[in-house]
Amino acid sequence: MGYRSVLAADQFRDRIIVVTGGGSGIGRCTAHELASLGAHVVITGRKQEKLDATAAEIREDGGSVSTAAFDIRDEEAVGAAVQSILDANGAIHGLVNNAGGQYPTPLALISKKGWEAVVANNLTGGFLMARECFNRCLKTQGGAIVNMIADMWNGMPGMGHSGAARAGMLNFTETAAIEWASSGVRVNAVAPGYIASSGMDHYDPAFARDVIPRLSKLAPMQRMGEEAEVSSAICWLLSEGAAFVTGTCIKIDGGSSLGVKAFPLSEHDRSPVYRGFHRARAPRALG
Template sequence: MDRYHSVFRPGLLKGQVHWVTGGGSGIGRCVAHELAALGATVVISGRSQDKLDRVAEEIRADGGSVHTTAFDIRDEEAVKAGVAAVLAAHGPVAGLVNNAGGQFPAPLMAISKRGFEAVVANNLTGGFLMMRELFTQCMQQHGGAVVNMTADFRNGMPGMGHSGAARAGMSNLTMTAAFEWAHAGVRVNAVAPGWIASSGMDTYGGAMKTLIPKLKQHVPLRRMGVEAEVSAAIVFLLSPAAAFITGVTLQIDGAASLGSAIFPLGSEAKSQPFDGFHRAVTPEVLK
């Protein structure tokens, strides 16, 4: 049976419970697979029970342990109840991967208040609620690690200003939580992926769909990242090896956020992806 090709030692997370929000697709699906392959009991959550069930079926077929719970992280009462139910059923959660989110492309002048607030709720408020409830209901007593999902916002995010604002907020929230919760043995970090070949790319239409296959031309490594490269960084931040790392946002973008447009990129593409995810699927837009 083909298995996840993790760089981390087998059994690294055995006996631990780890929770991945947005675990029904994309990067969250990949992270859930790697955590399970390393021995963790994985909880995946999201709004669609069908998507969660499909991923859970994959993980169980690979010999992993997984449980699902469907609710909306933007609903405060649902988050409180969802966290309580998971803790009652599975015991303390050692790690939270705050992966759930979503956005739509639009220039600032075309974003309504409702649209802006929906994206902020998806990418910032919901993650805050998950962090807060797991801390107050569990990690304050037992310790743990949180890895938040942000994005490449360092030079603004033209065309997705609502997401950029939310993602920058999450990076700042990560620093605050890392400081406030350190006394309890809780570490809080974030990852900021750049252009990653993931199923989320297939949700875009119009001009964005046309642009996506060309994005690698603007990455110094001359390629897009793959889901396993994000997952490996997340697992490291959850692992004992990162015991003295907290409050950081780790860029995973092939240096795309660095440099200047006036400095030419090299023409060769020598970088090879770490292709650890045995069930990875190439987005339709890149085929």
């Protein structure tokens, strides 16, 4: 049993697509879906062992994949990595700026070092990846970029460093969509809400125990999202079916960003779930 994508099986045949943070979570899922649709996927991250594990899964499923271990916050490393990917593959057709991370802390307790680290992870690193892919390849060839943001609408209490960075990434997405359109490059974003992803396993144990299990009740759809439900939007934005879509952001949050505080949410189980990822793993906090 392989990945059950809603897109055509050969949608990305002969396409080279880079997925940052591809060793785990949503990035791992997206890499699997792209490979199942014919792409050669280059997954990147800081830890080679995580990349190797995901690459082994993709190859076992019959997909084509390679890896590149580097830190997206390091400007020289990003330039060298992008050039190495081009040297090995001849082109880059798409970029999924998925890598990032944050930790829950109130604004008053965030240090300058912590603030800068989260902004570098969630904004600066994505900018560097997009800029290098554009300047070294996409500027003359065209292509598509999808940036990862988050449900940061109306503020992001407890994670203000990430909220600020994600809001910046949205504006970068809109700006790049305008500046790079004449080169045939589309730039879009996705904003996941509460997704049952392995990224939740990195949070403080108390936060994971006390907060994460309650998140499913915060959206009108009364559940958390699946990694495959984010990946499917990313893959569509990269596909030819989204050829006239640029500078936009798709919210994948079950309605949690709609400002429902004054309206009582009804508990229900009427929201169908798309489980396309055959290798999905629930975060430990959700059993």
